[in-house]
Amino acid sequence: MRKSNPRVPHDNDRATAFTARETGTLLQTVMRHLDGISRNKAKSLLTHGAVSVNGRTATHVDTPVTAGDAIVIRRGKATPADRSPHYTIAHEDRWIVVVDKAPGVLSMGVGRNSLNMKSLLDRHFAATGQRCTAHVVHRLDCRTSGLMMYAKSVDVQRQLQDGWHERVFDRRYVAVVDGVIEHDEGKVESYLRDTSSMTVVSSPVERPGYRFASTAWRVLERGENRTLVELRLATGRKNQIRVHMADIGHPVVGDGKYGSQQDPGSRLCLHAIKLAFHHPVTGEPMDFETPIPTHFLKQLNN
Numbered sequence: 001m002r003k004s005n006p007r008v009p010h011d012n013d014r015a016t017a018f019t020a021r022e023t024g025t026l027l028q029t030v031m032r033h034l035d036g037i038s039r040n041k042a043k044s045l046l047t048h049g050a051v052s053v054n055g056r057t058a059t060h061v062d063t064p065v066t067a068g069d070a071i072v073i074r075r076g077k078a079t080p081a082d083r084s085p086h087y088t089i090a091h092e093d094r095w096i097v098v099v100d101k102a103p104g105v106l107s108m109g110v111g112r113n114s115l116n117m118k119s120l121l122d123r124h125f126a127a128t129g130q131r132c133t134a135h136v137v138h139r140l141d142c143r144t145s146g147l148m149m150y151a152k153s154v155d156v157q158r159q160l161q162d163g164w165h166e167r168v169f170d171r172r173y174v175a176v177v178d179g180v181i182e183h184d185e186g187k188v189e190s191y192l193r194d195t196s197s198m199t200v201v202s203s204p205v206e207r208p209g210y211r212f213a214s215t216a217w218r219v220l221e222r223g224e225n226r227t228l229v230e231l232r233l234a235t236g237r238k239n240q241i242r243v244h245m246a247d248i249g250h251p252v253v254g255d256g257k258y259g260s261q262q263d264p265g266s267r268l269c270l271h272a273i274k275l276a277f278h279h280p281v282t283g284e285p286m287d288f289e290t291p292i293p294t295h296f297l298k299q300l301n302n
Contacts, residue, residue: 001010005153012171016033016034016073016075017070017071017072018033018071019068019069019071020065020066020067020068020069020070020071021067022065022067023057023064023065023066023067024062024064024065025061025062025063025064025065025114026046026051026058026062026063026064026065026183027039027042027046027061027062028058028065028103029045029065029071030042030045030046030051030071030073031180033071033073034073034182038088039220039291040088040089040090040100040290041088041089042091042149042157043061043090043091044076044088044092045073045093046058046059046060046061047059047091047092048092050073050074050075051071051072051073051074052071052072053065053069053070053071054069054070058282067197079124079127079128080120080123080124080127082122084120085102086102086104086105086117086120087099087100087101087102087105087117087120088100088113089124089192090288091286091288094152094282095151095152095153095156095279095280095281096136096149096152096156096160096279097121097149097150097152098147098148098149098275098286098288099117099121099147099148099150100145100146100147101117101145101146101147101148101292102145103140103142103143103144103145103267103268104121104143104269105117105268105269106140106142106287107136107139107140107142107148107187108136108139114301116219117134117148117150118133118134118136118150121133121134121150122134122199125152130152132152132153133152134150134151134152135150135151135152135153135154135157136150136157137149137151137157137160137161137164138161138164138236139241139269140272141239143254143267143268143270144173144268144270144271144272145267145270145271145272145293146173146271146272146273146290147272147273147274147275147288147289147290148272148275149275149277151280154179156280156281157261159280159281164236165236167277167278167280167287168275168276168277169276169277169278170215170232170274170275170276170287171198171232171272171274171276172231172232172272172273172274173231173233173234173241173270173271173272173273174220174228174229174230174231174271174273174292174296175228175231175241175252175254175264175269175270175271175296176226176227176229176251176253176255176269176296176299177198177226177227177229177252177269178225178226178250178251178252178253178259178302179222179225179226179227179249179250179252180217180222180224180225180226180227180258181227181229181250183219184193184218185216185217185218185219186216186217186218186243186248187214187215187216187217188215188217188244188245188248189212189213189214189215190202190203190204190212190243190244190247191203191204191205191206191210191211191212191213191238192210192213192237192238192239192240192243193207193209193210193211194238195208198242199239199257199258200237200238200239200240200242201243202243202244204245207243211237212233212235213235213237213240213243213244214219214233214234214235215231215232215233215234215241215244216231216232217229217230217231217232217235217245218230219254223300223301224256224301225301225302226253226299226300226301227250227300228292228297228300229245229274239258239269240270241244242255242257242258242268242269242270243258245258246258246259252268252269252270253268253269253299254267254268254269255270267295269295269296269299270292271293271296272290273289273290273291273292273298274287274288274289274290275288275289276278276288
């Protein structure tokens, strides 16, 4: 069971009490009752201890609910995270926070007024009375959306970074790429190197200064001129997916830097859809997934 620090309800909290009408999981019950709430926000209510079943706080998404159970959902004043169009919180506890980042948001600050996840999370922590700041564990490109994790202390950050590849057991992306890929699945392996021009170059053979990179892909759906693919990373090099898809002649849609001729309306069609890892403190397996962006499905058949 995922552990969290139940939030103490305040007098000005908005509370909803009702009787469950159907059997199912607690997550399903909350989403049904709060019609229109996203899966990630419903999970956040649970992990923050805002939901009780028959008088007892329940934090696990799979807690069974039967018809007739008394459910109470407490929703406090809106926080910066609740109001933000730039991210949603998929999970938060005293050690880490997992977010679903929108495209156009940097992983950390570059310059004084840059829009970045670290600053956004620091504001959220301050508004919710938490004495911590966000510490970067891994990064997503500014134009890439999806799941990322931040630590709430330097110690936890070091634990995660030092054992990242052992701790993370499933990390996947989805992308829309130029052209129709003939085969159903495959793997791209090469050696990558950063350049002074802020691009990454690829070599089929090992060379000084180059680092090995491996990306597995499989086709999810084919359109008339584009393909929706799922990608798994065996390594985590800068721009790895973007370079590897360009290597096989199918650059990510919107990635003019690596050869795409398609304009998807100012965004890169790359999304971190799944992140699964062992918790750095409890050791508990944590598994998060977001939907394929609807924008991708529209671009697939444009």
